[in-house]
Amino acid sequence: GENVEQHPSTLSVQEGDSAVIKCTYSDSASNYFPWYKQELGKGPQLIIDIRSNVGEKKDQRIAVTLNKTAKHFSLHITETQPEDSAVYFCAARTADSWGKLQFGAGTQVVVTP
Amino acid sequence: DGGITQSPKYLFRKEGQNVTLSCEQNLNHDAMYWYRQDPGQGLRLIYYSQIVNDFQKGDIAEGYSVSREKKESFPLTVTSAQKNPTAFYLCASTHRGLDNQPQHFGDGTRLSIL
16 A cells, blocks of 8 residues: 655744655555645644646645655745644545545644744 | 534543544535544544445554444544544545545544543
8 A cells, every 4th residue: 555754753944944844655656645734733734735747836835846756745835934833744645545645644843933 | 614523622531431523524525534643643544435325444443433324424433442542533525536636624533531
């Protein structure tokens, strides 16, 4: 089955700097890669996703890149703000997996003023 | 507003007791999922259902049971056979049959042992 590894587990950045979180996946058949943000005591919220036919996607300060050959994808947050502090999860899904997602272990991002 | 409602927000279980967590969605989604989240870990799939009256085991189904009698509802029962039930439980849903649609999550139920 699919296995997703996520690094780093914690990330501390100064406000205004960029944050990068990286994930690798094992199943070359995976074709959908969402990123979720989870605040304390809340459920994960989808922030951006990318499909395997696209190499990069951007939404304001957030971007995701996908390298299918290397089987890794990354989340980039620019001009970080204190409200970006949260746990971020990557996930991967194959077309025949009944919609099931395989999640990474999460990255705790702390943005310090 | 459309969304996923989980209740209760906090739940306590006594030894030998079964408890049921509620998950209701008004997004008209076919597929629903239950995940368990432990501190410092990712989400692990317990059970999922693609359609009413049908469901499949996920990666960690032992000690849990589910039902899917209505499209909108997917309750999870944590049985006394689950020896380490303390965790944050998350319910999610998505459209079935549409390629690569995102899962939407509720705000979870935190279960603790008394």
